[in-house]
Amino acid sequence: MRPAAVLTDLDGTLLEHGGVLGEPVRLAIANLHDHGIPVVPLTSKTEVELRDVLRELDAGGIGSFENGAGVVGPGGIVVSEKAIPVAELSARLGELARVTGFRLTPASELPTAEICRITGLPEERVPAMLARGFGLPFLAPEGAAEVLGRSAKQLPATRLTRGGQFWHLSGNHGKEDAVELLCRNGLVSRPLVGFGDAPNDAGFLALCDVAVLVPRASGEVDPDLFAAIPAGRIAPFPAGRGWAAAVSDLLEEAKR
Ligand SMILES: [Mg+2]
Numbered sequence: 711m712r713p714a715a716v717l718t719d720l721d722g723t724l725l726e727h728g729g730v731l732g733e734p735v736r737l738a739i740a741n742l743h744d745h746g747i748p749v750v751p752l753t754s755k756t757e758v759e760l761r762d763v764l765r766e767l768d769a770g771g772i773g774s775f776e777n778g779a780g781v782v783g784p785g786g787i788v789v790s791e792k793a794i795p796v797a798e799l800s801a802r803l804g805e806l807a808r809v810t811g812f813r814l815t816p817a818s819e820l821p822t823a824e825i826c827r828i829t830g831l832p833e834e835r836v837p838a839m840l841a842r843g844f845g846l847p848f849l850a851p852e853g854a855a856e857v858l859g860r861s862a863k864q865l866p867a868t869r870l871t872r873g874g875q876f877w878h879l880s881g882n883h884g885k886e887d888a889v890e891l892l893c894r895n896g897l898v899s900r901p902l903v904g905f906g907d908a909p910n911d912a913g914f915l916a917l918c919d920v921a922v923l924v925p926r927a928s929g930e931v932d933p934d935l936f937a938a939i940p941a942g943r944i945a946p947f948p949a950g951r952g953w954a955a956a957v958s959d960l961l962e963e964a965k966r
Pocket residue numbers: 719720721722723906907908
């Protein structure tokens with residue numbers, strides 16, 4: 711099978727830990743480019759962050775931002791009908807704070823130094839990380855999880871997730887919605903190969919014709935991801951090195 715496009719998560723999958731684009735990945739992308747196969751990132755990053763990555767990758771200029779909230783292509787952006795603008799999300803966060811009685815603090819109200827401490831991002835990358843159009847990261851007090859989860863279920867078409875210290879409020883969309891948007895707008899065609907390393911990649915990997923599971927730094931595939939995509943191939947190494955090796959195998963197979 712010759713893939714028509716490669717859909718990929720970024721952090722811990724295509725990018726090394728720390729967000730670095732490694733040399734094996736650059737070579738693999740150049741190899742895919744020679745075969746006319748675009749590399750399409752599907753990420754939780756903002757549109758601003760995604761555009762920076764797209765420029766650095768130089769691999770087709772197509773991608774999806776904010777967990778399937780929208781896609782970027784040569785003709786501009788297309789926003790998912792499930793995406794909720796951040797002003798509306800702010801109103802819903804206010805409603806959540808009111809009904810739960812918790813102090814819920816949007817990331818945009820935190821000092822930059824505090825965001826750097828929580829996310830590990832360098833200061834100069836904080837503005838791009840905060841430039842969310844369709845998602846609201848926030849902090850909640852310890853022990854708020856149960857009540858917060860229950861109260862969020864009362865909000866219409868809203869998704870509440872937790873990643874590290876930040877909670878995240880958004881429309882009810884995921885990377886799987888990006889696949890549908892990309893196909894419907896003619897930005898990618900099948901067969902699709904997908905690469906991911908975490909449970910929030912499982913939805914889009916299930917829609918790909920071939921799914922490649924990229925191991926964590928420990929060398930093990932995330933057990934929840936493996937349980938969701940048991941027929942997935944497993945990349946031979948963690949992060950970008952494994953990504954590049956799996957791409958090379960796929961291109962070899964496509965020749966046969
Ligand atoms: Mg990842």
